[in-house]
Amino acid sequence: MTRTEASDPAVEKFSPNGGTLTAVVAGLVALAFILAWAIDIHRVALWVPAVALLGAGVVWISTVRPRVRVQNHELVLQNMLTTTYLPLASIEEVAVRQVMAVRAGDKRYVCAGAGRTMRQAMKGSTAERARQQLGGLRGELAKVPEHGMAYADFVEIRVQELINEDRMRRGVKKFSPEADELAKQVRRQVDWPVVAALAAAVLFVVVGVVVG
Numbered sequence: 001m002t003r004t005e006a007s008d009p010a011v012e013k014f015s016p017n018g019g020t021l022t023a024v025v026a027g028l029v030a031l032a033f034i035l036a037w038a039i040d041i042h043r044v045a046l047w048v049p050a051v052a053l054l055g056a057g058v059v060w061i062s063t064v065r066p067r068v069r070v071q072n073h074e075l076v077l078q079n080m081l082t083t084t085y086l087p088l089a090s091i092e093e094v095a096v097r098q099v100m101a102v103r104a105g106d107k108r109y110v111c112a113g114a115g116r117t118m119r120q121a122m123k124g125s126t127a128e129r130a131r132q133q134l135g136g137l138r139g140e141l142a143k144v145p146e147h148g149m150a151y152a153d154f155v156e157i158r159v160q161e162l163i164n165e166d167r168m169r170r171g172v173k174k175f176s177p178e179a180d181e182l183a184k185q186v187r188r189q190v191d192w193p194v195v196a197a198l199a200a201a202v203l204f205v206v207v208g209v210v211v212g
Contacts, residue, residue, distance in 0.1 A: 012070040017115045019063025030056035045206030054201040068111035077111035088166035089184035096156040105183025116152045
């Protein structure tokens with residue numbers, strides 16, 4: 001089973017860039033502090049579970065929430081508090097270093113949902129260089145990671161293949177006026193439920209400190 005989800009042919013999701021274990025540990029620590037407060041509310045100050053809950057929320061938002069997916073011919077970059085939608089054919093460059101970075105219409109967009117370790121980033125994408133020497137891969141051959149391939153290499157190659165496919169589908173060339181027009185359709189939205197949850201956690205901390 002690959003690390004790319006394909007339950008919907010129009011949606012291709014890539015695995016998160018690690019952090020799940022850290023988020024689980026943070027959640028368990030927060031739960032322990034909350035239980036300690038619930039067991040003895042007279043000795044444990046209210047700000048203790050409040051800070052623990054805020055900390056766990058920040059860890060989740062920063063490590064688990066960032067994701068990369070392709071949906072309805074758009075590259076979707078989900079970050080901590082925002083989500084950006086880019087028409088695939090509008091993307092001029094894509095690179096996965098410590099984070100994923102793409103360029104469309106002379107603007108740069110980044111997402112921590114895909115990335116490399118510092119060591120991998122310094123070495124660069126060896127798989128991509130090999131494929132350039134071989135003349136590239138056909139899109140259908142890049143749908144699953146090859147044996148021994150770094151997952152960041154797979155994400156970079158697969159997204160580029162999907163960009164190429166969308167250009168062919170639309171009849172749009174790279175750096176063309178049509179691509180520039182598509183770049184104007186890039187949209188970024190604030191994920192207000194996440195912002196509201198974070199604000200509520202901060203307010204809980206403030207109340208906990210005031211109440212003592």
